[in-house]
Amino acid sequence: xxxxxxxLSEALLFGVxxxxxxxxxxxxxxxxxxxxxVPHVAHPAVMILGSYFTYVLASYGLDPIVAGVVLMPAFFVxxxxxxxxxxxxxxxxxxxxxxxxxxxxxxLAFIIEVGLILGFGVDQRTVHAxxxxxxxxxxxxxxxxxxxxxxxxxxxxxxxLTVYLSRTFTGRAIKAVAQDEPALRLMGxxxxxxxxxxxxxxxxxxxxxxxxxxIVGPVEPAMDRLYIxxxxxxVVLAGLGSMTGTLAAGLILGIAESVVLMMFGASWAPxxxxxxxxxxxxxxxxxxxxx
Amino acid sequence: xxxxxxxxxxxxxxxxxFTALSEVSLAIAPGERFGLIGPNGSGKTTLINCISxxxxxxxxxxxxxxxxxxGLAAYQRTRKGIAxxxxxxxxxxxxxxxxxxxxxxxxxxxxxxxxxxQQAMEVLRRIGLADKxxxxxxxxxxxxxxxxxxxxxxxxxxxxxxxxxxxAGLSGSEVDEVLKILFGLNAEGITIIMIxxxxxxxxRFSQRVICLDAGKIxxxxxxDAIVSNADVQRAYLGA
Amino acid sequence: MTYWIGAAAALAAAVWMALSGINEYFFYxxxxxxQFMVLATAWNILGGYAGYVNFGTAAFFxxxxxxxxxxxxxxxAPLAVQIAVGALVSGLLGFGVGLLxxxxxxxxxxxxxxxxxxxxxxxxxxxxYVGGATGLQLLRPDVMAPFASYTRMLFAVMALLxxxxxxxxRYVQTSWIGRGLRAxxxxxxxxxxxxxxxxxxxxxxxxxxxxxxxxAGAPMPMYLSFIEPASSFNLNYSVSxxxxxxxxxxxxxxxxxxxxxxxxxxxxxxTVTISNEIxxxxxxxxxxLFVVFAxxxxxxxxxxxxxxx
Numbered sequence: 077x078x079x080x081x082x083x084l085s086e087a088l089l090f091g092v093x094x095x096x097x098x099x100x101x102x103x104x105x106x107x108x109x110x111x112x113x114v115p116h117v118a119h120p121a122v123m124i125l126g127s128y129f130t131y132v133l134a135s136y137g138l139d140p141i142v143a144g145v146v147l148m149p150a151f152f153v154x155x156x157x158x159x160x161x162x163x164x165x166x167x168x169x170x171x172x173x174x175x176x177x178x179x180x181x182x183x184l185a186f187i188i189e190v191g192l193i194l195g196f197g198v199d200q201r202t203v204h205a206x207x208x209x210x211x212x213x214x215x216x217x218x219x220x221x222x223x224x225x226x227x228x229x230x231x232x233x234x235x236x237l238t239v240y241l242s243r244t245f246t247g248r249a250i251k252a253v254a255q256d257e258p259a260l261r262l263m264g265x266x267x268x269x270x271x272x273x274x275x276x277x278x279x280x281x282x283x284x285x286x287x288x289x290x291i292v293g294p295v296e297p298a299m300d301r302l303y304i305x306x307x308x309x310x311v312v313l314a315g316l317g318s319m320t321g322t323l324a325a326g327l328i329l330g331i332a333e334s335v336v337l338m339m340f341g342a343s344w345a346p347x348x349x350x351x352x353x354x355x356x357x358x359x360x361x362x363x364x365x366x367x
Numbered sequence: 368x369x370x371x372x373x374x375x376x377x378x379x380x381x382x383x384x385f386t387a388l389s390e391v392s393l394a395i396a397p398g399e400r401f402g403l404i405g406p407n408g409s410g411k412t413t414l415i416n417c418i419s420x421x422x423x424x425x426x427x428x429x430x431x432x433x434x435x436x437x438g439l440a441a442y443q444r445t446r447k448g449i450a451x452x453x454x455x456x457x458x459x460x461x462x463x464x465x466x467x468x469x470x471x472x473x474x475x476x477x478x479x480x481x482x483x484x485q486q487a488m489e490v491l492r493r494i495g496l497a498d499k500x501x502x503x504x505x506x507x508x509x510x511x512x513x514x515x516x517x518x519x520x521x522x523x524x525x526x527x528x529x530x531x532x533x534x535a536g537l538s539g540s541e542v543d544e545v546l547k548i549l550f551g552l553n554a555e556g557i558t559i560i561m562i563x564x565x566x567x568x569x570x571r572f573s574q575r576v577i578c579l580d581a582g583k584i585x586x587x588x589x590x591d592a593i594v595s596n597a598d599v600q601r602a603y604l605g606a
Numbered sequence: 607m608t609y610w611i612g613a614a615a616a617l618a619a620a621v622w623m624a625l626s627g628i629n630e631y632f633f634y635x636x637x638x639x640x641q642f643m644v645l646a647t648a649w650n651i652l653g654g655y656a657g658y659v660n661f662g663t664a665a666f667f668x669x670x671x672x673x674x675x676x677x678x679x680x681x682x683a684p685l686a687v688q689i690a691v692g693a694l695v696s697g698l699l700g701f702g703v704g705l706l707x708x709x710x711x712x713x714x715x716x717x718x719x720x721x722x723x724x725x726x727x728x729x730x731x732x733x734x735y736v737g738g739a740t741g742l743q744l745l746r747p748d749v750m751a752p753f754a755s756y757t758r759m760l761f762a763v764m765a766l767l768x769x770x771x772x773x774x775x776r777y778v779q780t781s782w783i784g785r786g787l788r789a790x791x792x793x794x795x796x797x798x799x800x801x802x803x804x805x806x807x808x809x810x811x812x813x814x815x816x817x818x819x820x821x822a823g824a825p826m827p828m829y830l831s832f833i834e835p836a837s838s839f840n841l842n843y844s845v846s847x848x849x850x851x852x853x854x855x856x857x858x859x860x861x862x863x864x865x866x867x868x869x870x871x872x873x874x875x876x877t878v879t880i881s882n883e884i885x886x887x888x889x890x891x892x893x894x895l896f897v898v899f900a901x902x903x904x905x906x907x908x909x910x911x912x913x914x915x
Contacts, residue, residue, distance in 0.1 A: 109713075115713045115716075117661075117716070117717070117720075165898050174657075174712060174713075175653070175657050175658075175659055175712070175791075176852075176897045176901055178659045178712070178713060178716055179659065179848060179852055179893060179897050180894060180897050180898065182659075182661065182845070182848065182893075183845075183849075183890045183891075183893040183894040183897065184890075184894065186841075186845055186886060186887075186889075186890035186893075187887065187890040187891060187894065189886075190883050190884075190886045190887040190890060191887070193883050194883055194884070194887070301720070301724075301841065302724070304717070304720055305720065305721060305724055308717050312714070312717075343728065343731055343732055343739070344728060344732065346724055346728060347724055347725045347728035347729075350720070350721035350722075350724045350725050351721070351725055353717065353718070353721050354706060354707075354718055354721050354722075354725070357706060357707050357710060357714055357718055358706045358707070361710050361714065
């Protein structure tokens, strides 16, 4: 492994694209865990479920991104159902149930993972599209088109969600319920309905994130474990509930992973997200933009 | 006053951009009955949390019996003699009423199990919960839960007891019950800080009262002085 | 006192079985079930008693195994030393992780334990001395008399470890430490204000838990004559160590024992007769079912049954 500025700049560029991708796959968790405080360790598993559904739809000829968008309403409903179930069974019962809530999501992630193995096997799955496989040549760099696609969708998603949360009435209600639930109740709004809606949005977004995941690279059922590290790293580094922070944190992770990949190879890259997460938890658990 | 039991100087606490406490200073004499009032969100519980150690103050100093305690963990402050009850009762719900009291007896006073049980029953008798000794938290009424909160604080043998809205939502006679207990504790030499919204309780109980609003002290004095103070009236009525 | 008599009897029974003519396969399976009993009991000390969920059992388990490998390869250390040092190293790991994250909310501790699995696994994958990604073959030493086979001896050793683990759990549960842990689980803030040194107690539970998990992992390389990252850090250990106490019941040391016997046996049967994937599915489904419908586990169901009569 020789060191050269070319390699480094290529790693940085790739890291930026990768980072935006990580931000996009984490943004659903930013809402469900960051804002709503749901211990949603099954978030990556649900996202990978989205990847596999995208795969199925793509095998019928649908473009992967279109497939992702098509899946969003279905996943929105799925999200509402999951939250409703979680709320009725666990959140209502108070803090003792938090251990069981966590165990529930852990179990759910596992059931999804094994279900996918049973349905699709352990082999990796990929999708095909015009923009997958070829690269854009920019001077000395070759940027894979699929990374650009992911980059673009990521920016759009983050931007859209940030605007939604700050400009629309429901969006602001979601932020309000995260900060001061009793006040919201006094204003006549129903916090449970709002949280439900927010969780639905977060899950719907995960469907599109899942589509991007399979565009960027092959997926396999056990990937949710690795992405627990990446998504929680991004969300915690950002600071719970910060949407723009998610983008910044994603970039940091993406660049860190890319540089480590370049310098030490692929066998060390998975540990970066988890290592960074531990460092953040130890040094500044409120993250970059949290309180 | 002679050396204060508790001296709070210039204490501030921020949550992100929000200032919950701003340069709060007060001094409480040993054996005093001290009232703390203020509208919702004025910072009363935050101040209590900073004194008891559940939160760390961002600036300023807190001295108990002449020694700085800002750096101590909450359990260390309890062992030094500061006990508090919680506004929303937080019983140990997997334990019986009696066992709830065993926790402070074992961890603060370091009694053996048998001695602790005896002392705990004493406290329960005194506070009127003796017949509920074996009951669990979900079998208790609101006022009984409040009493359990106080009993647990009493079990820690504090020199300073902070009662955080122990009487919210109680009936007139229940308020009298709790007041009687607090007066009794004070007669034994325990300094008491009472946070309450029930004005008549604060007036009857306190020797001195401080009113907080938006993180700042806006008035300090005797109960009569406080009640007739224009700033206090404005804070509560929002004029 | 009855407990110790029972424990001694159980150990005697295990040794007697190991010396008897029972089918060799029984010991392969029973070793695994007993191993899970130790893991489940260890998990419950922090998870059940204090309420802090550890997802990283696989890491503590595997580090115990790898410690044993290093000691064996480097010093030819006997099994007892492997277990003791394995426990020590995993205990230190538990202490370290705890120090880093136990002052934060429960979910951060849980995620940190997942992180530990990945980081430890990545480290082992990149360490040539212990075989890296492909793993290492190990030659077992000669079996000690009076045991007829190494597996039988390991079975007896694991039975002893199980009794040690349960005894430790029982002590923690019934002592003043246990009451402090329960206070933490019920209301950490109130516990702290009642004089409980919450961080110290949590660290203690985490360290003890980690050490016992390491002890359970140490005999693994000898059991398999082989060590390899993927199977050592298998997430199934984490799920099972969590599911068994939650299903058996978390308030009492007998819960993890029941859960391990029940689930461990089911696992052995399903893995052999159907498949490994269905096995994990069964555990996951049972976990969710119990967590939702029978949160107090088998112990809770039993209590309800007794009350109704």
